[in-house]
Amino acid sequence: MRRPEDCTLMVVDDTETNIDLLLDTLGPEYEVMVAIDGPTALEHAKTSLPDLILLDIMMPGMDGFEVCRRLKQDARTRNIPVIFITAMSEALDEHKGLALGAVDYITKPFNPPIVRMRIRNHLALKLAQEALSTQNATLEDRVRERTMELERTQDVTIQCMASLAETRDMETGEHIRRSQHYVRTLARHLRHHPRFRHQLDSTHYIDQLFKSAPLHDIGKVGVPDRILLKEGPLTKEEFQEMKRHTIYGHDALRQAEKGLSGQNSFLSVAAEIAHTHHERWDGSGYPRALRGDDIPISGRLMSIADIYDALISKRSYKEAFSHEKAVHIISQGDGRTLPHHFDPHVLQAFMKESETFRQIALRFQDGSHSLR
Structure with a gap:
């Protein structure tokens, strides 16, 4: 099973200052790709399949909401977790972003340690789900080992899911x-x-x-x-x-x-x-x-x-x-x-x-x- 630190992130933002801040926050721990507009982000996502996307909303041309909608419509990219990271702090904006399929919504200015913790938790949950899917497909002929492995993976998944609530509620x-x-x-x-x-x-x-x-x-x-x-x-x-x-x-x-x-x-x-x-x-x-x-x-x-x-x-x-x-x-x-x-x-x-x-x-x- 891969570790969160083995993952690749993609930052999508049209502002150089915001990109630099996120690179400083995440670069030491992850490989980070950058896209400065929606169409470029969609192309990179299809060809490189990042493990998680940090997506701004207010961008010229195609905004972040539309980028997220298209990602979730495409079978190749729909399972990539999307976290909106934006200055748009209204509850309606947050509701719209989550309704489109984003896993989280972070408002700017953000706290770098909290951002790192949330990203790590979402990556851990994604990797646990991938591991569970792989094991279900490959262990059908080994019932005893399959059962033991599923139980272990189940426990990991529970802890990952619960950690999401922990992180948000401190x-x-x-x-x-x-x-x-x-x-x-x-x-x-x-x-x-x-x-x-x-x-x-x-x-x-x-x-x-x-x-x-x-x-x-x-x-x-x-x-x-x-x-x-x-x-x-x-x-x-x-x-x-x-x-x-x-x-x-x-x-x-x-x-x-x-x-x-x-x-x-x-x-x-x-x-x-x-x-x-x-x-x-x-x-x-x-x-x-x-x-x-x-x-x-x-x-x-x-x-x-x-x-x-x-x-x-x-x-x-x-x-x-x-x-x-x-x-x-x-x-x-x-x-x-x-x-x-x-x-x-x-x-x-x-x-x-x-x-x-x-x-x-x-x-x-x-x-x-x-x-x-």
Whole structure:
């Protein structure tokens, strides 16, 4: 499998200063091609097939939107990831760019380290998908090896996909690991409970929960930076857009699942978690205001795991809480988080496993929190 640093990028911009800045940012790590207009970019893309294209919008003649549209219409170039990098910062422009098939939208002036990180994540995801496609085509006659290889590739793909949400939300890989282990701890505790054993007595299903948990916030890739990275409280309209990350994640994972022939794919569980981890037992959650047992067990488990980790982690709007305070808020409430938000049986399991949660948090600790 190729590495991101083995990849070739193409920068498309009609301004020499912008090209020089991107060459300074990316040149030390990647081979970089340059095109100064749309027609040249399309020709280079067909003949040289770069691994990723950084595309300006405001260019004379053929603008970046039209270049992207033509790239996605051509079978030879439609799978090349396109990142718009532009001074056009309006939400409608961003929506149009993503609707045309771009994988990301970065506004100028940009932060070079963030640009490098996003490019690396998108390249890693592209390479993982290429590897998965190649393996599916060549390992049909070696069932055992094929299964092992697919599982490894699946894990890489999950981590790459989850890293996209991490990078945009300034989360960390340790948050992903903690969430996985929290959910598995709750599932194992409840596997013999009369209300849950019909679903949780399956080791396979618990493994699917563990694999799927990192993708619970993958939909944040679709939330604009001006909302996702905003410091301070969101407006009502901004919060409504933020809440849509549950829908974005669900729809993207369901679409990905259509390419799989097998039943009970981990993507099905991942889509369910992405869609329902902000639902609340009392019906006060989103996006569908589900109530009680209408909320899938996967969403109920992820809800309490996600809230616990948010409480013990530092955010732009708060300091990290201690384990004891986080447990108190979940079990007693603080005005925003209330006990009746959670399935009472899952809450009871959390209380019994709270020390296990603390040990998981200590094991996968990062700079965003400090437990005692």
